[in-house]
Amino acid sequence: MxxxxxxxxxxxxxxxxxxxxxxxxxxxxxxxxxxxxxxxxxxxxxxxxxxxxxxxxxxxxxxxxxxxxxxxxxxxxxxxxxxxxxxxxxxxxxHPSPDALRTIRDKLVQKRAFADAGIPVPEFVAVDDTDDLADAVERFDGCMLKARTGGYDGRGNLPVEPGDDYEAKLAEVGAGDGGAMAEELIDFERELSIVAARGDGDRRAFPVVENVHREEILRETVAPARCSEAVAERAREVALDTLEPLDGRGVFAVELFETADGETLVNEVAPRPHNSGHWSIEGATTSQFEQHVRAVLGWPLGSAAARAPTVMANVLGDVPEPVPASLSGVGDVLAAGDAHLHWYGKREARPLRKMGHVTLSATDADRDDLLVRARDLRDGLTFE
The missing domain is CATH 3.40.50.20 (Rossmann fold)
Structure with a gap:
């Protein structure tokens, strides 16, 4: 086009x-x-x-x-x-192609496709019933149970330990709606991710970033990741390799584990822009969103280089029950001068619902300091 x-x-x-x-x-x-x-x-x-x-x-x-x-x-x-x-x-x-969506939307099919392509992934097995889950728990000495379809923001993922109520775990994860998958529990140093883009004959990868999760929900992203150059380069290679089994143009967000021995394993892939790429709006030459538009239209891709160290902090619905969305403390974020507030325009705040994010980006800034400041600014935002 x-x-x-x-x-x-x-x-x-x-x-x-x-x-x-x-x-x-x-x-x-x-x-x-x-x-x-x-x-x-x-x-x-x-x-x-x-x-x-x-x-x-x-x-x-x-x-x-x-x-x-x-x-x-x-x-x-x-x-x-x-x-x-x-x-x-x-x-x-x-774009991305329906075939790519078929592969990715089923986590078991996705993992098999990557394993068959020689892409490093955690060990995994299909789980159809309590006997399968019991075998997986014994094999992995505990496991991460994942619904094959429909999971997001931690929903559809549950750790399972020996002696747990396996039937209840399968019900809680929603396995009855399409089966489940069990993965080995990874002893990781960091959770990483890369947004990789494929255009019309071109591929670009944004810098590897570090993700901080709590309660299975992304809280902060640090760009670039606080990892070694060797780990970052390996993560980039693996992320670009994941594009091979997937057809079509667009951006693909590749979530990774950096293990204790420096290995890089693919956790999951999303065939679209991703929460962990929001930092790129202020922090990269081309945002993940503009890159996706360019890619799916077959237009030349933009530079994916970082402009400066950047931290993104999610603004979640910190409420016990759903309430009309009304955010206070916005003035303090704007007064910071180098902070950027993104409000998603949702009418209702719900517990842990993503309502917006705050980004701090500064040339030659210390990423640890940026992370502390971003958290402070984010935590000063409250729902009335």
Whole structure:
């Protein structure tokens, strides 16, 4: 697709915060965005047109294709079969490809694809019942149980120890909706990730970053990661290797473990922009969102180089129960001068729901100091 201004219209399945930030990045390029989302007045609707409908509704996807020159996604709940059929009907390219989505949305299929391609991954086994889970716990001396589909932000993942109630664990993880997978528990030094992009004959990788999780939810990202150059280079090689079994253009977020002996293992891959890449809006020459727009349209990719050390801190719904979203303390973040606040426009704050993020980026800054400051600014934000 030849770059022009004004440009084409990009259809996005999903209109959450990722869809919102995609639309914000597309606008300066002259690209209009239409999103498909079932939530009335979804976050992306403030900056893009919205078609209200479910992610897998064939008629809604047809309406999206009819109004778009290319289709992409910001959520794995999109139906690859519907996308493939509608893309062919309307002669609209779909990126990443439906085949890539089929591989990634099932965690067991994803792990098998990477293992078959020689990409380093933790040991894993399929789990269909309590006997399978008992065997996995014995084999790995405890394991991480994961639902094969539908999990996100820690949902669908549970540690299992010997002697646990295996039937209850399978029910809690939601294995009845499509089976489960058990992985060995990794003794890791750091959780890392890289956003890798594939365009039309080109590949780019953003710097490796370090992710800090608590309660299975990403809290902060430090860019670049506080790891050795050797680990960073190996992580980059592995991340680019993960693109080989996956078809189509776009950005792919590769989550990794740095083990105690310096090995790098792939945890999971997302076929879209990712929370751990939000730092790139202020911290990189080209944000992950602009890179995704460029890639799926077949336009030249931008530089993925970092501008400066950067820390991103998620603003979560720190509330005991759902309440209307009203954030206070914003003035303190803005007064910091070098801080950037991103508010996702969600109408309701829920416990641990991602509501926004704060970014600090400063040339020659100490990353430990940036992390302390970012946490302080983030923790000063409260929901009334």
């Amino acid at each position: 030849t770059p022009t201004c004004p440009g084409p219209t990009l259809g996005v399945v999903g209109g959450g915060q990722l869809g919102r930030m995609l639309a914000e990045a597309a606008s300066p390029l002259g690209v209009d965005v239409v999103v498909l989302d079932p939530t009335p007045d979804c976050p992306a609707s403030r900056v893009a047109e919205q078609i209200e409908g479910s992610f897998d509704d064939p008629d809604a996807v047809r309406e999206l294709a009819d109004r778009s020159d290319a289709l992409t996604l910001e959520i794995e709940l999109a139906d690859p079969d519907v996308l493939e059929t509608v893309g062919e009907e309307y002669d609209v390219p779909v």
